[in-house]
Amino acid sequence: MQRHRQRFICGLAFGLVLLAQTAPAQESAPATASDAPPAATCQPDVGCVTNLPLPRFVSLKGSEGNARRGPGLTHRIDWVFTREGMPLMITAEYENWRRVEDSEGAGGWVHYALLSGVRTVLVTRDMAEIRDAPNESALLVAQAEVGVIGRVLTCRDDWCRIAMDGQRGWMHKSTIWGVGADETVE
Template identity: 65%
Template sequence: MRMPVFRAGLLVALVAAMTPATGALADSTETAAPAVILRSTGPVTGLPLPRFVSLKTSEGNARRGPGLDHRIDWVFTRPGMPLRITAEYEHWRRVEDAEGAGGWVHYSLLSGNRTVLVIEDLAAIHARPDPRSDVVARAEIGVVAAILECLPDWCRISREGQRGWMAKTSIWGVGADETID
């Protein structure tokens, strides 16, 4: 039986994950975003900061500040892509991707459904959370998968009907010490 290999797509996923909205330089008259103090919980939701979410839609504008009047810096184009929320302001969330790029996104574009991004090429997906267990599949760098649960060093993921365990060192979208039931 052939082992499945999950592919990121035709484009390199980390490049395709977001595309520049414009090549223009920022206007020096643009208003700066209001100061947001990072704390252990968000001032709007009371949820932990930072925390991971995923992109709900196939397109999400990341703006320079929290509001429609701010310039769009990036357009996220991968539904399900994991993002880390680092700040909150009214209906806006400051997010960043695995490379640290991002901006302010309206909360309606985000989902609490947890996903991970594979950051190691041909990362092994194991039958059990043990490096000596059978490898049931492999995933290319840039693959997005759903999180089913996480232990201190491993996460059980699902992609295209296949399930298995990946070492946290192979994925981005979950905290190093985070567990998920």
Template identity: 60%
Template structure:
């Protein structure tokens, strides 16, 4: 998909120990389903605010960069919090610690099925109004148990949850 670039450099044992310490502190201070800093649900989905975001090995600028996310609006799953840092992962599970200022609460989704059908209504038999290529990023709207309304590329329609990443199977949105 080409959404990340590997950063060179070796981790120092001290840096790794600091990251482990942050992870241990997070799990001690937070309820398992709530962030220690925001008290928002974990995991939850956010999107990349700008066109580039560094994912670091630990929650500070002194930690090495492991990944660089390179697509504005890319959906990411927040799995942990520490101060101003959020531990995120993409649909492949790759990621790291990203400063919260690089993230947006705007919900997006990634099309996973090539030429996925967007329907006029949340019904498999409804008219197909557009098709979306795998890897396209769309804005997420309303979701019912099986379908989500999405917009992107000047098109809008309903898509099966099975065809996108960025929303949980049991998630409902108004």
């Protein structure tokens, strides 16, 4: 009986020592998740993580990407992008997360691994003309419907050379979304 009592007292003392060591950590207020990352001390037109310009265009790497309310897996999914190669605009960065928007302004926080640096565009005007040279009088090569995605080969002035559905040609920037109005792509 005496032996059991000593073990109990030793175990109780050991438990109290462990509890005393963890008590200061429990006194601090629990962390709360917010919908937005903490304010960063960086320039508004440059990403704090990558030092790349903001906003900038990227594309969806796979056939599906979850856009979350905040930068982390604990935040709920607000939107799911479902078109591989879809152009997206990065508007903010936080650790491994990028806040993105599509051509209609829908979006949220997406993990960077779901994004690609391959430049793509989305046709925004029905029967948009694809020409063999960057001017209105050039030969018409094809026409593209609204919603078609093409890969950007180069952009200068008001025109971009695009590859889509086996065709290559020049499209006026006013007929596509995924490049800035004054952006040059080499």
